[in-house]
Amino acid sequence: MLNFVKMKLDTLVQGIIHKNRRYLSRAITLVESTHTAHKQMAGELNSTLTGMKKLSHSKRIGITGPPGVGKSSFIEAFGLFLLKQNYTVAVVAIDPSSKISHGSILGDKVRMYNLSIHPHAFVRPVPSGSMLGGVSLNTSHILTILDYAGFDFIFVETVGVGQSETMVYDLTDMFIHLYNPLSGDEIQGIKRGIMELSDVFLITKCDGNFIHEALLTENKLRNALSFLRPTYKEWTTKILRTSSVENINFDTLLETIHHFFSIESILIQSKERRHKLLEQQAVDGIKNTLMDILISDECTRKEYTEILTNLKNGKISDYKAARNLLDSYFKHSIPPKDMQQNEKA
Numbered sequence: 001m002l003n004f005v006k007m008k009l010d011t012l013v014q015g016i017i018h019k020n021r022r023y024l025s026r027a028i029t030l031v032e033s034t035h036t037a038h039k040q041m042a043g044e045l046n047s048t049l050t051g052m053k054k055l056s057h058s059k060r061i062g063i064t065g066p067p068g069v070g071k072s073s074f075i076e077a078f079g080l081f082l083l084k085q086n087y088t089v090a091v092v093a094i095d096p097s098s099k100i101s102h103g104s105i106l107g108d109k110v111r112m113y114n115l116s117i118h119p120h121a122f123v124r125p126v127p128s129g130s131m132l133g134g135v136s137l138n139t140s141h142i143l144t145i146l147d148y149a150g151f152d153f154i155f156v157e158t159v160g161v162g163q164s165e166t167m168v169y170d171l172t173d174m175f176i177h178l179y180n181p182l183s184g185d186e187i188q189g190i191k192r193g194i195m196e197l198s199d200v201f202l203i204t205k206c207d208g209n210f211i212h213e214a215l216l217t218e219n220k221l222r223n224a225l226s227f228l229r230p231t232y233k234e235w236t237t238k239i240l241r242t243s244s245v246e247n248i249n250f251d252t253l254l255e256t257i258h259h260f261f262s263i264e265s266i267l268i269q270s271k272e273r274r275h276k277l278l279e280q281q282a283v284d285g286i287k288n289t290l291m292d293i294l295i296s297d298e299c300t301r302k303e304y305t306e307i308l309t310n311l312k313n314g315k316i317s318d319y320k321a322a323r324n325l326l327d328s329y330f331k332h333s334i335p336p337k338d339m340q341q342n343e344k345a
């Protein structure tokens with residue numbers, strides 16, 4: 001077991017605000033831990049950080065697009081480009097292939113190797129796991145840590161499929177959609193929702209053999225976008241051709257990003273989106289904890305199975321099921337120790 005509990009919260013907070021990679025890693029591992037003591041400390045860390053006055057504002061940018069389009073390659077190349085201009089860069093890569101083993105992350109960091117070893121960068125794979133809700137809460141706390149560490153840019157790489165896109169959209173300020181140069185014919189097929197959420201489209205791999213196709217794809221994409229409703233009235237979706245091998249259009253992209261982040265009303269909307277998600281997470285957190293408390297009692301847990309069966313078979317209503325569960329809990333259990341103490345206090 002990781003020996004975090006002995007570590008002082010202050011030490012951890014100081015490590016975070018000095019962008020110390022060892023402490024950043026520890027803090028994130030703490031957030032991802034399912035151990036009760038770690039969860040409690042992660043909660044304390046989150047409230048300590050959010051209670052502090054923040055001096056900088058990190059630009060949170062979501063990077064989406066299908067697997068293989070070049071998301072990791074782009075983040076590495078653009079990240080190195082930013083580092084050369086004295087910016088600091090953090091990356092959270094939601095990675096279906098990474099696993100947690102004995103508290104350490106086994107991810108394919110190798111693809112962002114040059115970025116991950118740079119002293120002013122921090123790269124962290126987050127296992128996507130099976131519980132999307134858990135990932136979303138963890139990712140949100142990880143981003144808070146990186147915000148308080150004061151990185152200039154925080155990139156979040158999505159897995160490119162499924163619900164994780166909207167979660168990343170809600171947690172970031174700007175959403176960049178990477179597009180394959182050869183997928184001009186598939187434009188009609190891509191999900192309208194995700195297209196509408198994108199603030200910038202980058203056509204990737206515009207080098208070597210793909211230059212001509214990339215141009216055709218760009219025209220088709222531009223045409224498709226003209227039929228879509230823009231996310232913000234203050235922003236027209238931009239399309240840029242790029243290459244992570246030749247750093248094509250990186251200057252223009254950086255200008256575009258700065259322009260986007262200079263529009264105050266857009267940032268207000270992205271904050272509102274984030275707050276809504278955090279509120280939903282808080283509600284879910286309370287619901288889950290309540291359920292955990294109820295079924296922590298063995299007798300109630302047994303009755304719970306029966307209640308579920310009855311509910312599934314339509315014999316009882318949701319309301320009746322909840323009522324029975326509560327009755328069973330109060331009949332069988334005594335309040336958990338920490339609750340009794342709080343009541344006395």
Ligand SMILES: Nc1nc2c(ncn2[C@@H]2O[C@H](COP(=O)(O)OP(=O)(O)O)[C@@H](O)[C@H]2O)c(=O)[nH]1
Nearest residue numbers: 066067068069070071072073204205243244245
């Ligand atoms: N020619 C070329 N190949 C690229 C470029 N970006 C990525 N690739 C290649 O595309 C493949 C998938 O890239 P990766 O970054 O792992 O995609 P991801 O799954 O979206 O993260 C790799 O083999 C990369 O080398 C690019 O700008 N130009």
Ligand SMILES: [Mg+2]
Nearest residue numbers: 071072073157
């Ligand atoms: Mg990748």
